[in-house]
Amino acid sequence: MYQKINACIRAAIDTYEKTLPFKMWKEPILGIISAEDEGLKLLREVVSSTHLLPGDILPGAESIIVFFIPFQDSIVESNLHGETASREWALAYIKTNDLIRVINDDIAEMLRREGYAAGKLPATHNFDTERLVSDWSHRHVACIAGLGSFGFNNMLITDQGCCGRFGSMVTSLPVSAVPEAAAARPPRERCIHKLTGGCGACRKRCPVNAYGDGGFDRRRCYAQCLKNGELHKDLGYADVCGKCLAGLPCSFRSPE
Numbered sequence: 315m316y317q318k319i320n321a322c323i324r325a326a327i328d329t330y331e332k333t334l335p336f337k338m339w340k341e342p343i344l345g346i347i348s349a350e351d352e353g354l355k356l357l358r359e360v361v362s363s364t365h366l367l368p369g370d371i372l373p374g375a376e377s378i379i380v381f382f383i384p385f386q387d388s389i390v391e392s393n394l395h396g397e398t399a400s401r402e403w404a405l406a407y408i409k410t411n412d413l414i415r416v417i418n419d420d421i422a423e424m425l426r427r428e429g430y431a432a433g434k435l436p437a438t439h440n441f442d443t444e445r446l447v448s449d450w451s452h453r454h455v456a457c458i459a460g461l462g463s464f465g466f467n468n469m470l471i472t473d474q475g476c477c478g479r480f481g482s483m484v485t486s487l488p489v490s491a492v493p494e495a496a497a498a499r500p501p502r503e504r505c506i507h508k509l510t511g512g513c514g515a516c517r518k519r520c521p522v523n524a525y526g527d528g529g530f531d532r533r534r535c536y537a538q539c540l541k542n543g544e545l546h547k548d549l550g551y552a553d554v555c556g557k558c559l560a561g562l563p564c565s566f567r568s569p570e
């Protein structure tokens with residue numbers, strides 16, 4: 315089943331890329347965890363008191379499928395300079411969100427044929443625009459699944475770096491039916507700052523100094539993202555920035 319899910323993701327990427335003028339994505343990373351995983355119980359403490367649990371999305375939930383779709387290096391490099399997000403970065407954000415919708419549909423259909431149900435979640439824009447917190451954090455779920463560890467910039471560093479997007483879905487597929495899931499990646503620290511106190515390159519790259527001494531200023535960050543959304547509105551809705559992801563030792567790989 316692990317191979318079938320991976321094949322769904324790979325096929326969706328290959329099909330989608332045929333509609334684009336250039337290659338947008340690298341090799342995806344897949345994780346599957348039990349809907350009863352102990353780590354999930356902390357989401358309401360760590361992310362938000364209103365964070366959903368698997369059973370809120372799919373009654374009888376058994377597992378969560380979570381994946382990371384890394385951007386091609388050229389997209390990341392396009393976002394190195396200037397204060398506003400590059401067009402390539404904005405386009406990659408929009409197209410990857412749509413790709414994740416396609417992947418979720420394809421996996422759900424494959425699971426349905428195998429006799430399992432799926433509760434799908436949007437790739438983004440599932441957050442409260444007042445509190446600026448999400449009621450389902452793909453990144454935190456990916457962290458629990460061992461796909462990566464959080465960096466000094468609050469982004470998740472995977473073995474393919476931090477530049478890309480996460481998707482996840484809740485299913486009735488028991489993890490016991492996916493033996494490979496048991497070999498989930500054990501958690502490990504990847505961020506240089508967290509390991510040694512050094513680096514810090516990510517925070518220095520923020521054009522609006524959102525990582526101030528008083529902690530992360532969500533509103534300042536979101537205001538910059540909205541500015542980029544306005545700048546690139548001809549492409550679609552791209553309220554992103556990503557300056558604190560590009561040009562780092564952890565952009566394309568785990569630096570530890």
Ligand code: SF4
Binds near residue numbers: 465467508563
């Ligand atoms: S740039 Fe350095 S400090 Fe920031 S997340 Fe990456 S490794 Fe950690």
Ligand code: SF4
Binds near residue numbers: 522523538559
């Ligand atoms: S996304 Fe942009 S505005 Fe937000 S913290 Fe990172 S660099 Fe700063």
